Amino acid sequence: MFNFDELFDxxxxxxxxxxxxxxxxxLQYNVEDASDILPMWVADMDFAIPQVVSDAIKERLDHPIxxxxxxxxxxxxxxxxxxxxxxxxxxxxxxxxxxxGVVPALGTILETFTEPGDKICISTPVYPAFFSIPxxxxxxxxxxxxxxxxxxxxxxxxxxxxxxxxxxxxxVLCSPHNPGGVVWTREDLEQLVQLCIxxxxxxxxxEIHADIVFDGYKHIPTLTVKDADKAKIITCIAPTKTFxxxxxxxxxxxxxxxxxxxxxxxxxxxxxxxxxxxxAAAGVQAAYEKGDDWVDSxxxxxxxxxxxxxxxxxxxxxxxxxxxxxxxxxxxxxxxxGLSESDMMHRLLEKGRLAIEPGTKYSxxxxxxxxxxxxxPLEIVKDGVERFKTALL
Ligand SMILES: Cc1ncc(COP(=O)(O)O)c(C=O)c1O
Numbered sequence: 001m002f003n004f005d006e007l008f009d010x011x012x013x014x015x016x017x018x019x020x021x022x023x024x025x026x027l028q029y030n031v032e033d034a035s036d037i038l039p040m041w042v043a044d045m046d047f048a049i050p051q052v053v054s055d056a057i058k059e060r061l062d063h064p065i066x067x068x069x070x071x072x073x074x075x076x077x078x079x080x081x082x083x084x085x086x087x088x089x090x091x092x093x094x095x096x097x098x099x100x101g102v103v104p105a106l107g108t109i110l111e112t113f114t115e116p117g118d119k120i121c122i123s124t125p126v127y128p129a130f131f132s133i134p135x136x137x138x139x140x141x142x143x144x145x146x147x148x149x150x151x152x153x154x155x156x157x158x159x160x161x162x163x164x165x166x167x168x169x170x171x172v173l174c175s176p177h178n179p180g181g182v183v184w185t186r187e188d189l190e191q192l193v194q195l196c197i198x199x200x201x202x203x204x205x206x207e208i209h210a211d212i213v214f215d216g217y218k219h220i221p222t223l224t225v226k227d228a229d230k231a232k233i234i235t236c237i238a239p240t241k242t243f244x245x246x247x248x249x250x251x252x253x254x255x256x257x258x259x260x261x262x263x264x265x266x267x268x269x270x271x272x273x274x275x276x277x278x279x280a281a282a283g284v285q286a287a288y289e290k291g292d293d294w295v296d297s298x299x300x301x302x303x304x305x306x307x308x309x310x311x312x313x314x315x316x317x318x319x320x321x322x323x324x325x326x327x328x329x330x331x332x333x334x335x336x337x338g339l340s341e342s343d344m345m346h347r348l349l350e351k352g353r354l355a356i357e358p359g360t361k362y363s364x365x366x367x368x369x370x371x372x373x374x375x376x377p378l379e380i381v382k383d384g385v386e387r388f389k390t391a392l393l
Contacts, residue, residue: 099252
């Protein structure tokens with residue numbers, strides 16, 4: 001029904017992944033000509049978006065006027081319907097707030113609820129905006145490393161509590177976790193919520209990866225766990241990873257707490273910020289209303305890609321790859337090769353002609369790891385794996 005094998009030439013589409021990366025590789029790694037390097041880095045997919053989404057945007061384009069707009073009840077109901085259907089989470093319409101992205105939402109939240117010098121705690125390794133934003137806002141980033149056990153990452157709650165005791169204002173959770181693709185259990189989330197209540201910490205739950213979860217795992221929205229209503233929680237959700245529409249720019253904050261909402265509304269007013277633009281709203285509504293089949297098929301396809309990569313990479317000396325529980329991003333452990341990160345990146349880029357992410361991009365805790373994006377046709381995945389092998393020869 002959906003053809004995820006179809007190859008698209010994304011070059012010259014102002015794509016970060018396929019065009020702008022050449023500049024980055026030149027600056028960061030002195031790569032003079034990256035035109036034959038295969039990009040499997042930033043988290044978007046090389047699949048066509050669901051046709052129901054492009055049709056909805058085209059339909060809106062057919063009306064020749066693009067005046068001021070607002071997010072309709074139909075669009076809000078589509079969002080609510082999706083999270084009810086897919087995550088058994090009943091969101092109240094008045095708790096929805098919109099933003100241009102989860103990263104800018106994080107920026108707004110931290111700016112609204114903290115002051116320069118305040119402590120923001122994160123579990124590392126983690127998506128870089130979790131530290132780059134507080135750093136840019138002159139907040140103090142408190143890193144608490146996740147521990148590796150049973151082929152997955154786990155919280156060290158004792159350590160986390162020690163950090164909270166030192167006066168943390170905000171904890172930013174990545175759920176499911178990027179990188180590593182961990183789906184946190186209900187027990188994990190409950191323990192985290194209890195700690196946030198005990199130490200009066202604002203919990204920001206970034207759930208942008210919630211929809212791409214593999215068999216045997218279930219994403220639990222933080223706001224649905226025990227005592228979530230007694231904690232201060234802001235959850236960020238978005239259709240952008242799920243439906244491959246990051247360039248459309250759309251995110252949603254779910255803010256059940258009245259006082260938190262009032263402060264965020266005051267900040268919105270202070271900055272003259274608007275909700276979703278008219279094309280984004282059309283796409284978001286269609287995605288959440290009609291995108292189920294596409295997402296189910298995409299997950300099955302990506303799962304198969306992951307199985308392939310795990311099997312192939314584990315044949316290589318010193319490489320350990322474990323299938324993530326969520327996300328199309330595979331976290332590869334190369335510590336046993338004995339290679340340094342710069343040696344590894346040099347080999348991947350110069351010999352393999354493959355661009356994947358170095359682990360320290362996700363903090364020092366990521367040293368010895370790589371992150372590879374497999375949300376692309378299997379033919380490209382196979383090419384990527386061959387390049388990886390060549391790099392290690
Ligand atoms: C955990 C996480 N949050 C946020 C983002 C980006 O969000 P946005 O594009 O909505 O700013 C990403 C993208 O990879 C991500 O992995």
